[in-house]
Amino acid sequence: MTNISPSTEPVSEPRQGPVPAAPEAARRRPVSGWRAILPRWSPKLGVGLGLVTAIALFGILGPMVVGDPAAINNVGLTPPGGGHLLGTTQTGQDVFAQLAYATRGSLQVGLLVGVMATALSALFGIIGGYVGGAVDEVFSLFSNVMLVIPGLPLVIVISAFVPAAQRGAWMIAIVLAITGWAASSRVLRAQTLSLRNRDYVAASRVAGEKPWRVVSVEILPNLLPVLASQFVFAVIFAILSEAGLSFLGLGASNSSTLGTMLYYAQNGFALQLEAWWWFVPPGAVIALFGCGLSLINFSIDEIINPKLRTEPRKRAASRSAAA
Amino acid sequence: MSYYGRKFAFYLVALWAAVTLNFFIPRLLPGNPVDILMAKLQQRGGSVDPSVRRTYELLLGSDSDESLWSQYLSYWNNMAHGDLGISVSAFPAKVSDVIAQSLPWTIVLVGIATLISFALGVALGIVVGWRRGSWLDSLVPATTVLAAVPYFWLALILVALFSSALHWFPLLGGYDVRLSPGWSWEFISSAAYYGVLPALTIVISSIGGWLLGMRNMMVSTASEDYILTAQAKGLRPGRIMMRYAARNAVLPSVAGFAISLGFVVSGAIVTEQVFSYPGIGSKLLQAVQNNDYALMQGIFLVITVAVLGANLIVDLLYGVIDPRTRARR
Amino acid sequence: MTTNTTAADARRARPGPVLTVEHLDVIYQVAAPVHAVRDVSLTLGRGEILGLAGESGCGKTTLAYAINRLHRPPAEVTAGSVTFHDRDGHDLDLLALKNEELRRFRWVKLSMVFQGAMNALNPVTSVRAQLDDVLTTHVPSMSRRARRARCAELFDLVGVDPGRLDSYPHELSGGMRQRVMIAMALLLDPQVMIMDEPTTALDVVVQRGILREILRLREELGFAVIFITHDLPLLLELSDRIAIMLEGEIVELASADEIYQRPQHPYTRKLLDAFPSLTGDRGAFIRSGASSSREPLPGSQPETVDPR
Numbered sequence: 001m002t003n004i005s006p007s008t009e010p011v012s013e014p015r016q017g018p019v020p021a022a023p024e025a026a027r028r029r030p031v032s033g034w035r036a037i038l039p040r041w042s043p044k045l046g047v048g049l050g051l052v053t054a055i056a057l058f059g060i061l062g063p064m065v066v067g068d069p070a071a072i073n074n075v076g077l078t079p080p081g082g083g084h085l086l087g088t089t090q091t092g093q094d095v096f097a098q099l100a101y102a103t104r105g106s107l108q109v110g111l112l113v114g115v116m117a118t119a120l121s122a123l124f125g126i127i128g129g130y131v132g133g134a135v136d137e138v139f140s141l142f143s144n145v146m147l148v149i150p151g152l153p154l155v156i157v158i159s160a161f162v163p164a165a166q167r168g169a170w171m172i173a174i175v176l177a178i179t180g181w182a183a184s185s186r187v188l189r190a191q192t193l194s195l196r197n198r199d200y201v202a203a204s205r206v207a208g209e210k211p212w213r214v215v216s217v218e219i220l221p222n223l224l225p226v227l228a229s230q231f232v233f234a235v236i237f238a239i240l241s242e243a244g245l246s247f248l249g250l251g252a253s254n255s256s257t258l259g260t261m262l263y264y265a266q267n268g269f270a271l272q273l274e275a276w277w278w279f280v281p282p283g284a285v286i287a288l289f290g291c292g293l294s295l296i297n298f299s300i301d302e303i304i305n306p307k308l309r310t311e312p313r314k315r316a317a318s319r320s321a322a323a
Numbered sequence: 324m325s326y327y328g329r330k331f332a333f334y335l336v337a338l339w340a341a342v343t344l345n346f347f348i349p350r351l352l353p354g355n356p357v358d359i360l361m362a363k364l365q366q367r368g369g370s371v372d373p374s375v376r377r378t379y380e381l382l383l384g385s386d387s388d389e390s391l392w393s394q395y396l397s398y399w400n401n402m403a404h405g406d407l408g409i410s411v412s413a414f415p416a417k418v419s420d421v422i423a424q425s426l427p428w429t430i431v432l433v434g435i436a437t438l439i440s441f442a443l444g445v446a447l448g449i450v451v452g453w454r455r456g457s458w459l460d461s462l463v464p465a466t467t468v469l470a471a472v473p474y475f476w477l478a479l480i481l482v483a484l485f486s487s488a489l490h491w492f493p494l495l496g497g498y499d500v501r502l503s504p505g506w507s508w509e510f511i512s513s514a515a516y517y518g519v520l521p522a523l524t525i526v527i528s529s530i531g532g533w534l535l536g537m538r539n540m541m542v543s544t545a546s547e548d549y550i551l552t553a554q555a556k557g558l559r560p561g562r563i564m565m566r567y568a569a570r571n572a573v574l575p576s577v578a579g580f581a582i583s584l585g586f587v588v589s590g591a592i593v594t595e596q597v598f599s600y601p602g603i604g605s606k607l608l609q610a611v612q613n614n615d616y617a618l619m620q621g622i623f624l625v626i627t628v629a630v631l632g633a634n635l636i637v638d639l640l641y642g643v644i645d646p647r648t649r650a651r652r
Numbered sequence: 653m654t655t656n657t658t659a660a661d662a663r664r665a666r667p668g669p670v671l672t673v674e675h676l677d678v679i680y681q682v683a684a685p686v687h688a689v690r691d692v693s694l695t696l697g698r699g700e701i702l703g704l705a706g707e708s709g710c711g712k713t714t715l716a717y718a719i720n721r722l723h724r725p726p727a728e729v730t731a732g733s734v735t736f737h738d739r740d741g742h743d744l745d746l747l748a749l750k751n752e753e754l755r756r757f758r759w760v761k762l763s764m765v766f767q768g769a770m771n772a773l774n775p776v777t778s779v780r781a782q783l784d785d786v787l788t789t790h791v792p793s794m795s796r797r798a799r800r801a802r803c804a805e806l807f808d809l810v811g812v813d814p815g816r817l818d819s820y821p822h823e824l825s826g827g828m829r830q831r832v833m834i835a836m837a838l839l840l841d842p843q844v845m846i847m848d849e850p851t852t853a854l855d856v857v858v859q860r861g862i863l864r865e866i867l868r869l870r871e872e873l874g875f876a877v878i879f880i881t882h883d884l885p886l887l888l889e890l891s892d893r894i895a896i897m898l899e900g901e902i903v904e905l906a907s908a909d910e911i912y913q914r915p916q917h918p919y920t921r922k923l924l925d926a927f928p929s930l931t932g933d934r935g936a937f938i939r940s941g942a943s944s945s946r947e948p949l950p951g952s953q954p955e956t957v958d959p960r
Contacts, residue, residue: 010373042380042462112368114444134563141333144333144337145337145340147582147585148334148337148585148630148631149337149340149341149344149585149627149630149631150584150588150589150626150630151585151586151589152559152588152589152592152593153345153588153589153592153607153622153623153626153627154623155606156592156611156619156623157345157348157619157620157623158348158352159609160611160614160616160619161348161349161352161356161616162352163353163355168547183582206397236471240471240473241589243473243475243476244473244474244475244589244593247473247475247593248593248596248608248611249595249611250611262473262475262476262479266479266597271479271482271483271487272487272494274483274487274488275404276483279476279479279483279486280480282473282476283473283476283477283479283480286471286473286476287471287472287474287476288471289471290470290471290472291464291471294464294470295464295470298464301539361822393746477655546724547771548766548767548771548772549771549772549774549775551722551766551772552764552772552773552774553774553785554722554758554761554763555720555722555758555759555763555766556758556763556785556786556789556836557754557755557756557757557758557759557760557786557789558755558785558786558789559755559789562785562789566774566777566785567774570774570776570777571774571775571776574776644776645773645774645776646820646822647775647776647820647822
């Protein structure tokens, strides 16, 4: 008599369950409607985008307008003022100029590693998740092992074995990418698995669509938010790791990043000499950039998991539900 | 295979992978580490003992005709016997001794800091996630700033603030060097005092992750059917929050402990550098700076084993708190 | 603890309905507000089974939740009243109760059985713990032994082996989980039980068993039931009265017999016609959906199935 099958949707789908979703939710069915995947405007998103854009512009355009970061003056360690916006290092170099170049350097590394790591994690995660079977077992075992082996020690060991002369930006980027893709691939795999089992994918497979078409038309668009979010994580991870490496003196030689600035600051006894203008700005830039990216990630999160959203409500005085 | 069996097997595989990685890295990268090491050894007055050279070759690779496979087997043999070579930077100490001396410091620091961070982060996450829409929600973006802050930079700031400026805490070290290490109360309290800033650094940096994860899960869980049932049953809100919501929401945090522990360990290494804390992290860096490859490899191995061990314990714990995993397959 | 009141006893104890809903309005306050429940009025007699039928999205679940104040933002009750006529003589205005009073009222006087029981039970605690929860919260004076006895008694009542009390929800079959939900709902001997599609997720045979249990328990214990489902024929067998909901309004409210024999509202007729008949000529089960008369087709006799 009755033939309604129980809802077996995974959590991320808006449920048409006991609490009927508001009308907008009906539009959030995961179809190829691009509007459904773009983040909704909110203050968090605004601040995040603002921070990221500001710092990115600083890194891209800054080096064109500031002075020469390597120019040595005889003034020694001076606090901000007198022509130097952020003071000078102990060799009289302009901190602000250094900051601009260092930001660019960090952003380059971040972007490079972000792309490579995301590509790797997409390869292992999505393909493993979609194909299934032995391939999936092997891929996921591999990524779990890579995940569980601690990253920074591994990177340190690898970097240390490479003689300093050959430790270029590319080498560091590759090492970071190799050690950083595992966490994302797990997330992507989980998401691919849940998407693969959805009705519309099954429908297109039954209709005889080729696998690559199924992946690119049905699965990838719905993976985009997750991919974007993982890319953002990868960039944050890259910038932080690279900074850590450089701080330890193991970074790319001949490159200038926010991490190397901190390394020189540490070696120049900036702490003991209370030269806050030297070691505070680089870390602050990293923190703000990372914060901006995280805020953007929040908005992306709200697309992936609609329950995190707070629906805009009209405030009306009436008897509301008990807590 | 049961859940526990599978977990054990996995960690064995991971351990094997780590050791094998350790074996291959020096061999794959350019350079001849053994010669460099032997030269350093001689500088320090060590002898060119064939057995010492042999150990190094097993660790780092050599030009000899010995097959890779037999090298690999002998390498495992050495590992099993705990022979990790002689440290060059701490000559004439054995690598295993150097590690044994510095490991406890790191374990205590990282262990305690992680526990505090996890407990606090989860507890705050529960409260923030449960009371949605309150002012607490605005805390959440703030913690993302913290999560994006580089550990070592935060350490620098804390040191600058609490050490140089306010003189509340010592600048560096693990304990007052005038005291001799031992189990005396004096020593332990000194160690605790010196450990506050490093621990604080780790806690502040990692708490954001736990908080956010827990909060997101609480929000997700709050709309689950069994929460509705609990409310309909007229249970007290506190009970629903803990027994029904938090109890379910904490599961992914525990499951994701692996990833977080890796970050904490990484952060600890750098933090130790900033504070010159006598743990295994600073020894690693010391080794790197001195081209003490044997010590480096040994430390990497020990760190990995420790992390794997911790993850195994947590995974087993997960099997206990989530009854559904025990039933799977 | 069981007062063993029969349905007849209940009606005699205090005459009049046990629950009165008057002109209830529930609106989802989102950007384009949705009027989910419009001006709904109904009464629930003591020991009566009232069926609430309608298609998905008609508001029947929203109504049920609003009665117990389980509705979540952005849903809001904007008008109307819900009055509970306790058998000890008091009248409670449910919408005006304070949080703590409401919490004490829930489950003791009015309990619920939820849909599917798929996810309605806490997956990480044992079934016993979830039944115990109710007892320790509402009857703190009960001893451990008394609680164990009560839980076992109820499992017997609904037909589940008390040995399964220590199982986890995922270890039970769908039918068993549903029975556990019913047992849980009966723990405190409520006067009203609201059942939201309790058998929708189950196969037909199991469904039958559960419905028989509900009828038997109603006879034995005397509680009233609001039974929500989209399955009208099921209600025809089960309920005393049926309310048909369409787009937030109750369009027809009459006894089961009346609904079946003489449906007034066109939507009611449409609903009745939408369900294929098991009897009649080959091919006769294919309905056009057009409102047909309730007269039997030539050559076939619509059987009145005995509800018991």
